[in-house]
Amino acid sequence: MAPVERVQDPGIRDWNFPRGIASVVLMVGYAGEQGVSTTRMLAGTGLTEATLRDPDAQIDAHIELAVVRNLVRELADRPALGVEVGRRYRITTFGIFGFACVSSPTLGEAILFALRYLELSFTFCLPVAQWRAGEFVAWVHDESIPADVRQFLVERDVTAMHQVMSDLLGTPAPLVRAEFRFAEPAYADRLTQVLGVRAEFGRMHNLFAIEPAMLEQPLPQANEHTWAICLAQCRDLVDRRRARTGIAAEVRELLVPGGADGFAAPAGIDTVARNLNVSTRTLRRHLDAAGTSYRALLDEVRRALAEEMLTATPLSVSDVAIRLGYAESSTFIFAFKRWTGATPAAYRRERALRR
Incomplete structure (x- = not known):
């Protein structure tokens, strides 16, 4: 195990x-x-x-x-x-x-x-x-x-x-x-x-x-098919609950990159604050009042971009990590496993088998 x-x-x-x-x-x-x-x-x-x-x-x-x-x-x-x-x-x-x-x-x-x-x-x-x-x-x-x-x-x-x-x-x-x-x-x-x-x-x-x-120990009601269905439904439910409004929505929109290939690294918090015409300290305070943080929103954006790149592009795991702003691949792999429970390579293989 x-x-x-x-x-x-x-x-x-x-x-x-x-x-x-x-x-x-x-x-x-x-x-x-x-x-x-x-x-x-x-x-x-x-x-x-x-x-x-x-x-x-x-x-x-x-x-x-x-x-x-x-x-x-x-x-x-x-x-x-x-x-x-x-x-x-x-x-x-x-x-x-x-x-x-x-x-x-x-x-x-x-x-x-x-x-x-x-x-x-x-x-x-x-x-x-x-x-x-x-x-x-x-x-x-x-x-x-x-x-x-x-x-x-x-x-x-x-x-x-x-x-x-x-x-x-x-x-x-x-x-x-x-x-x-x-x-x-x-x-x-x-x-x-x-x-x-x-x-x-x-x-x-x-x-x-x-x-x-x-x-x-195997669980008495274990069922692989039911488990897969429930996992998909839980993920959809989480995505719906994470729908953001207000200041958090504005930050999330600014974090989505706009590079030539659509996969530039997300903006840093100071850049986001300047684009919103507030100080970094004020932005942190507003996000805290909204029940979130720059780090939490950055994780959401990075996860969505990582999943898209691993599914829709031939980029290596190292290239994905760099485009998401990670200095080392190992840091990205650890974060991705925390988000999804799988390594980037395993996630890509699983998605390839489904297509």
């Missing part, structure tokens, strides 16, 4: 990505069972009950965060709230993203897919996967999460990840260890019961680990 000491980052850099409505529906439903009205749960969000009934609704991450805050405020005295809510996230909660995971050949393949398309999830914590001798570790980063809901979201997201892995395997996922940055809570035994391992608290990082052999 994966070599020793391999690290796989998620396909996103922070939790501020558009998301579906299903997670909010789940939390509102849980709160309702505890006697909290939908009106109180949606206070300050601009959401309506009609929105909750629309399976295609998309919301800003800050809207879900507002719902989280309402939930934590309304049920502040309920022990293990994050754990209990996290257990409600099943593979079916995630729609086509979940179907892609469940039809993956192995747990390891499902995890790699989930990391690449993490923006189709509802997570606020960002997992980084590490394969090393005798252990697979998921490092769960919470540094950018607001402090008032950080512990709840760590508990919710880690429990949800464990629950989804259990759904994929058809049996409780056997963890070998779990660690959390927050202090040991009074309900630590409940975490042990749910995760199946005694967690350690007050540690440097949030993490959980499983035996690497579990990653090779």
Whole structure:
């Protein structure tokens, strides 16, 4: 499967990505069972009950965060709230993203897919996967999460990840260890019961680990044909969600090169800022307010151009890297694999076989 000491980052850099409505529906439903009205749960969000009934609704991450805050405020005295809510996230909660995971050949393949398309999830914590001798570790980063809901979201997201892995395997996922940055809570035994391992608290990082052999285990509902269909649908969904408006759309348009052959290197941020008649600092601030960054938009443009060049031109991988502004081919290959899960050469071969 994966070599020793391999690290796989998620396909996103922070939790501020558009998301579906299903997670909010789940939390509102849980709160309702505890006697909290939908009106109180949606206070300050601009959401309506009609929105909750629309399976295609998309919301800003800050809207879900507002719902989280309402939930934590309304049920502040309920022990293990994050754990209990996290257990409600099943593979079916995630729609086509979940179907892609469940039809993956192995747990390891499902995890790699989930990391690449993490923006189709509802997570606020960002997992980084590490394969090393005798252990697979998921490092769960919470540094950018607001402090008032950080512990709840760590508990919710880690429990949800464990629950989804259990759904994929058809049996409780056997963890070998779990660690959390927050202090040991009074309900630590409940975490042990749910995760199946005694967690350690007050540690440097949030993490959980499983035996690497579990990653090779075939999933009971694996189906190559269904998996391929789901992968294509997930990619289309990501592309639609990444459709940009406002300042981000203007930047993206300026990043698309206009060389003689259509494949000049994308413009640098200083050049883009000058073309928009703003300072570089102001541009960064505007993009941050829009929930994106120059680097994220540059990655989107580079990925689209790379895929086009690898599919429609005979350019070598080295030439593609140079035209995209990379100083070294190895840097481009690493970035392309992070975007797509495949090397440029493998991507080109796969597309050639489809034609």
